[in-house]
Amino acid sequence: MGEVKLIATTQSLFCARIQWALKLKGVEYEFIEEDLRNKSPLLLESNPVYKKVPVLLHNGKSFPESLIILEYIDEVWKHNPLLPQDPSERALARFWAKFSDEKVIFGAFGACRTEGEQQEKAKEAALESLAFLEKQLEGKKFFGGEELGYLDLVVGWIPLWLGVMEEIGGIKLLEEERFPLLHEWSQNFHQIPLIKECLPPRDNLLSYFQASISYHRSLAAKKP
Numbered sequence: 001m002g003e004v005k006l007i008a009t010t011q012s013l014f015c016a017r018i019q020w021a022l023k024l025k026g027v028e029y030e031f032i033e034e035d036l037r038n039k040s041p042l043l044l045e046s047n048p049v050y051k052k053v054p055v056l057l058h059n060g061k062s063f064p065e066s067l068i069i070l071e072y073i074d075e076v077w078k079h080n081p082l083l084p085q086d087p088s089e090r091a092l093a094r095f096w097a098k099f100s101d102e103k104v105i106f107g108a109f110g111a112c113r114t115e116g117e118q119q120e121k122a123k124e125a126a127l128e129s130l131a132f133l134e135k136q137l138e139g140k141k142f143f144g145g146e147e148l149g150y151l152d153l154v155v156g157w158i159p160l161w162l163g164v165m166e167e168i169g170g171i172k173l174l175e176e177e178r179f180p181l182l183h184e185w186s187q188n189f190h191q192i193p194l195i196k197e198c199l200p201p202r203d204n205l206l207s208y209f210q211a212s213i214s215y216h217r218s219l220a221a222k223k224p
């Protein structure tokens with residue numbers, strides 16, 4: 001199937017989902033750690049458009065954008081399918097993945113990095129987005145049904161990354177009483193050995209988000 005390399009950082013939630021997918025498929029790969037403060041020529045050549053990680057290198061080609069990479073992996077290594085086989089379910093899984101990346105991640109980060117009245121507004125919006133995800137779990141163990149699937153990997157940042165953002169932001173979004181299904185899913189997902197294997201140490205994430213949230217708050221404080 002050819003050599004597989006992943007340009008990534010250990011702290012990135014977008015990169016973790018690719019590692020999980022490769023592990024679920026049993027694909028051997030080389031992890032190339034990128035320094036995002038001093039981007040390597042390899043990253044700049046492999047993803048000249050966005051210059052972001054993750055990038056998957058396979059058979060002389062480079063594939064950026066984590067959702068696209070997940071689909072590519074699923075098409076090349078067909079065993080342990082990630083996306084649903086039914087076209088309508090597949091389309092909906094893609095819809096919720098896009099929603100999660102565009103609304104939930106940035107909504108949650110927005111709620112954690114703001115303060116005061118702005119934070120209240122951002123929190124309301126983030127809670128509304130999380131409620132949509134909660135509904136997707138009704139009657140299911142995983143977003144993919146009985147087995148882990150594409151959408152589980154996409155929202156797999158929630159158990160660790162959201163917890164860290166909440167801690168630094170000083171707010172709680174994923175309350176157990178409000179989101180019982182997401183809460184239970186988070187706990188189950190986090191305990192899966194293959195998932196745990198690729199999680200960055202919590203302390204690293206804490207210092208990473210501490211710096212990022214302090215930076216955003218200082219910018220906001222300077223605004224007239």
Ligand SMILES: N[C@@H](CCC(=O)N[C@@H](CS)C(=O)NCC(=O)O)C(=O)O
Nearest residue numbers: 012013014036052053054065066067
């Ligand atoms: N939509 C992209 C987002 C990737 C992304 O934002 N990666 C961050 C790391 S978490 C990055 O490379 N940032 C570097 C930069 O913005 O210059 C994906 O799904 O792959």
